[in-house]
Amino acid sequence: MKKNIILIGFMGVGKGTTARAYAKKYKCFNIDTDDLIESKANQKIKDIFNEYGEKYFRSLEQECANWIEKSVDKTLISCGGGFYHVDNLKKLGTVVLLDASYEWIFNRLSTAKNAKAKLKKRPLFSEPKKAKRLYKERERAYKKVADIVINVEGKEMKEILKSIHKHTKNSFKNMDNNL
Numbered sequence: 123m124k125k126n127i128i129l130i131g132f133m134g135v136g137k138g139t140t141a142r143a144y145a146k147k148y149k150c151f152n153i154d155t156d157d158l159i160e161s162k163a164n165q166k167i168k169d170i171f172n173e174y175g176e177k178y179f180r181s182l183e184q185e186c187a188n189w190i191e192k193s194v195d196k197t198l199i200s201c202g203g204g205f206y207h208v209d210n211l212k213k214l215g216t217v218v219l220l221d222a223s224y225e226w227i228f229n230r231l232s233t234a235k236n237a238k239a240k241l242k243k244r245p246l247f248s249e250p251k252k253a254k255r256l257y258k259e260r261e262r263a264y265k266k267v268a269d270i271v272i273n274v275e276g277k278e279m280k281e282i283l284k285s286i287h288k289h290t291k292n293s294f295k296n297m298d299n300n301l
């Protein structure tokens with residue numbers, strides 16, 4: 123069994139921020155599936171969506187998951203909101219869902235300092251009504267694939283990091299082996 127932590131959850135729930143804070147606190151490497159895809163395609167996610175469509179983007183996510191399965195261990199991996207659908211997710215490590223209500227997520231995104239940029243880079247968040255529908259569609263599926271569900275709504279980062287660590291430390295100890 124791989125010793126990665128796989129952070130999943132809806133767009134804007136704070137996977138990237140949480141992953142960076144976790145990596146800093148527990149001194150591990152952190153990679154992000156959207157960053158991996160952008161670096162390989164040499165293109166921004168929104169441009170991949172615009173030019174080739176969502177289906178093609180999903181195939182890049184699967185390719186990324188296959189690479190992780192083959193090549194990555196003892197690493198914290200934050201995933202794009204739709205990455206949960208890859209067919210080998212459970213083989214990649216312990217799946218941790220960051221969970222919150224749609225309203226909380228929408229509020230977090232739209233009141234962020236760089237709210238415009240945050241919304242613009244997410245093609246599936248361009249229309250709040252559609253995003254809410256997507257949230258409803260995925261809500262149950264996220265919980266189904268998750269090994270651990272952490273409610274982040276209104277929680278301090280310190281608390282969130284502690285919960286992740288508490289639940290994953292057995293499978294994710296000796297993180298310094300990375301170094």
Ligand code: S3P
Nearest residue numbers: 132133134156202203204244245
């Ligand atoms: C998507 C979420 C995005 C990105 C792409 C598709 C989704 O990542 O992968 O725009 O399907 O939910 P974030 O969850 O980091 O915004």
